[in-house]
Amino acid sequence: MSFDRTRLPEPVSYYEGLGLAFKERRGKWRTTACNFHGGTDSLRINTDSGAFVCMAGCGARGGDVLAYHMAHAGLDFTAAAKELGAWIEDGKTAPARPTPLPARDALAVLAVEANLVAVAAANVAHGVALSQLDLSRVLQAAGRIQKIVEVFA
Numbered sequence: 001m002s003f004d005r006t007r008l009p010e011p012v013s014y015y016e017g018l019g020l021a022f023k024e025r026r027g028k029w030r031t032t033a034c035n036f037h038g039g040t041d042s043l044r045i046n047t048d049s050g051a052f053v054c055m056a057g058c059g060a061r062g063g064d065v066l067a068y069h070m071a072h073a074g075l076d077f078t079a080a081a082k083e084l085g086a087w088i089e090d091g092k093t094a095p096a097r098p099t100p101l102p103a104r105d106a107l108a109v110l111a112v113e114a115n116l117v118a119v120a121a122a123n124v125a126h127g128v129a130l131s132q133l134d135l136s137r138v139l140q141a142a143g144r145i146q147k148i149v150e151v152f153a
Helices: 011-017 065-073 077-083 103-125 132-152
Strands: 029-034 039-046 052-054
Touching: 011 039, 011 065, 065 077, 065 132, 103 132
Parallel strands: none
Antiparallel strands: 029 039, 039 052
16 A cells, blocks of 8 residues: 555645635735635635645644644544545555554543534534634544544454
C-alpha cells in the first residue's frame, strides 16, 4: 500500500467540484467561501498546489487538496487518499510503524476529545445549533479518536 501524490485531483477541478466558486480567474491564489466557518470570500486557494488558508482566522489551512479533504470530511490520511484515488493497493503490507505517542498520552488525548464530543452532543440535545467552526472541531475530535483506536486496537 502506498500513496501516490500524482494521482491527487487537479486543484481547481477538485474545489469547483465541491461547489466552491472562485471570485477571480487570474493569478495563482484565488478567493472563495470558507466552508470551515461559513465565511464568504475568506478562503484563499493556490491553484497550482491546492494549498489553502482562511484569511478570517478560523484556522483552516493546509498544503494540498488531500489536506483539505481530510479537514473537510473529517478523515485520516489513508481514508482521504483512498477517496481521492491517490492510495494504491499493491498487495504489500504496510511496514509496522511505532505508535505515535505513549499509551498514557493517548488516553489523555481520548479524554479531552471525548469530553469535547460529549459537550457538543449535550448542546445539540438541548437545542443549541453548532457553528460551522464547532462542527469542524467535533469532526476533528472524532477523527483523532478514530486514529487512536486504529493505532492501539
